[in-house]
Amino acid sequence: MSADEKFPLEEVERCKQLARVEEQFPDADACPACADARKTSGDPTDLCKEHLRRMYGI
Numbered sequence: 263m264s265a266d267e268k269f270p271l272e273e274v275e276r277c278k279q280l281a282r283v284e285e286q287f288p289d290a291d292a293c294p295a296c297a298d299a300r301k302t303s304g305d306p307t308d309l310c311k312e313h314l315r316r317m318y319g320i
C-alpha cells in the first residue's frame with residue numbers, strides 16, 4: 263500500500279495548484295480585490311487583475 267493510493271491524483275494536482283498560488287501570492291488572501299474576484303467568479307483560486315498581472319509577469 264503506497265501513500266499515493268490514499269489520494270486521488272486529481273486531488274493531489276488540485277492541492278499543488280492551490281499551494282502554488284499561495285506560495286507566489288501570500289498577500290492575495292488578504293487582498294480585498296482578490297476576495298471580490300473569487301466571489302464574483304465562484305473560483306476560490308481566482309485573483310484580482312493586479313495579482314493576475316503579476317502572476318503572468320506582464
Ligand SMILES: [Zn+2]
Pocket residue numbers: 290293294295296309310311312313
Ligand atoms: Zn489581489
